[in-house]
Amino acid sequence: MSGPVVKGWCPGAYRPMMSGDGLVVRVRPRLARFTGAQVLGLCALAQRHGSGVLDLTNRANIQIRGVAEADHEPLLQELAALSLLDVDPGVESRRNILVQPFWQAGDLTERLTLGLLDLLPDLPALPAKVGFAVDTGPAPLLSEASADFRLERSASGLILRADGSALGRPVTEAEALPALAEMARWFDARRSPDHRRMAQVLENHALPEGWAVEPPLAAAQTPQPGTHPTGALLGAAFGQIDAAELSDLITDDTALRVTPWRLFLLEGAELPTAGSLITTPGDPLLHVDACPGAPLCPQATVETRELARALAGTRTGSLHVSGCAKGCARARPAETTLVGREGTFDLVPGGKASDLPRQTGLTPATLLSGAF
Incomplete structure (x- = not known):
């Protein structure tokens, strides 16, 4: 069986990527911020043209999945009307x-x-x-x-x-x-x-003199869900947000800021008391990365998120469940990485999806039993 196809590019608005459920259209915010009207518009577009969910990416963008090819041009027009699209595709x-x-x-x-x-x-x-x-x-x-x-x-x-x-x-x-x-x-x-x-x-070229002389300040801890000085910081399991649920939390005055941590900030909002969004620090799902997997991604041969949800909290440290060796959901190593290959999983401890596995041919039943 041939390996996964590495595209070498990420989807955009003008240049979407075909997946198993349709086109993936990526919307890039300016200043990591969407106005309330833009968020409500995105929620409506995801329900009208897509699968009804919005994906938070690890580059702090939002994706609309499941868009039919015939709906792409109307979607672009509506994104432009929301001031979410550059006139120049190159920009x-x-x-x-x-x-x-x-x-x-x-x-x-x-x-x-x-x-x-x-x-x-x-x-x-x-x-x-x-x-x-x-x-x-x-x-x-x-x-x-x-x-x-x-x-x-x-x-x-x-x-x-x-x-x-x-x-x-x-x-x-x-x-x-x-x-x-x-x-x-x-x-x-x-x-x-x-x-x-x-x-x-x-790796092959040294920086010019004077370009590598001073370290940055020590990095801060990654923020956690909860009340924030400027609003409510909420998490989304696997970065997936139900568009209808989100629209219920938004008014025209509720701006949304995106992050690369599957968290988003609702400016001036209170934490919701119900729903699927993560509101408490330390939730095990925030330590789990999982791509959409099969059948949503044509590169994947395994389902990923149901297994990832079941394994959340059962392993020490970070967990990455990848549908193939590309590892789109997490580029850096995880304490435990499971990689789909020909219908079963390979185990890569302390590594990335592209690294050599320690075990191969693991079934979901074996993984759920903890025998790995």
């Missing part, structure tokens, strides 16, 4: 910007992100998965999230850090974006078809 595909989600109006994070949005059309045409992180809150929150160019704070101020380097380049706010553009050109001149991400390029 839309480049807008891979992770933003520290707890920014305040007028602060450094907002200023840098708005400047980066303006800069995007002038940057080189970078590989599809290349992204940026504006992580300039009191302490880094996005260190474990996927990004190639990172703006962070250091003990002395602001740094620009290439992913894969422990140290960054000190910059002032005025220097930050010109320095980022310079780094993007440096990366573009050295990347190759086999080295399309910054960390891969750094």
Whole structure:
């Protein structure tokens, strides 16, 4: 049997990806924030054109799944009407910007992100998965999230850090974006078809002098669900949100901020007292990553989420249940990784879905019995 097909790109709005249940259309917010009207519009679109759910991605985007090909163009028109679509498809595909989600109006994070949005059309045409992180809150929150160019704070101020380097380049706010553009050109001149991400390029090329001299501040703990100073921080098992349930929590005044941790913030809201959303810290499902699996993904040969839900809390540490060796739900190692292959599971302790397994041919019954 042939291995899974690695696309080399993520779905977007203009360029959706076909899955087992239809097209996957990714919506990229600006400043990690949707207005209340935009959230209500997305919920309605997911119910009208999709499967009725919204997916939170590990790049802090929202996806509408199950879109019929004939519905794609009408969906684009409605996303544009909600101001959620760039006129230029090229700019839309480049807008891979992770933003520290707890920014305040007028602060450094907002200023840098708005400047980066303006800069995007002038940057080189970078590989599809290349992204940026504006992580300039009191302490880094996005260190474990996927990004190639990172703006962070250091003990002395602001740094620009290439992913894969422990140290960054000190910059002032005025220097930050010109320095980022310079780094993007440096990366573009050295990347190759086999080295399309910054960390891969750094395996073969040293950064210029002065670009790796100062460490970022120590990373903060990943936030947990619960009451937040600016609203309610809620979790979604496997990043999946029922659109009808979410719409019941939203008014035109309730903005929503997305994160790469399967959490989202409802500004000014109270914690819901019922429903499927996660509201308490330490919920075992927040330590479990699972892709949609079969039959929703044509690359997968196993169902994933039912097993992942059953195993949540039964293993020490993080658990990743992947439908195939691509490992889309989690790029980094987990304490326990289960990988679907030809209808059964391989076990990779302390590794990624693409790593060599210690055990193969495990059935769901064996896994649920704990005999692994």
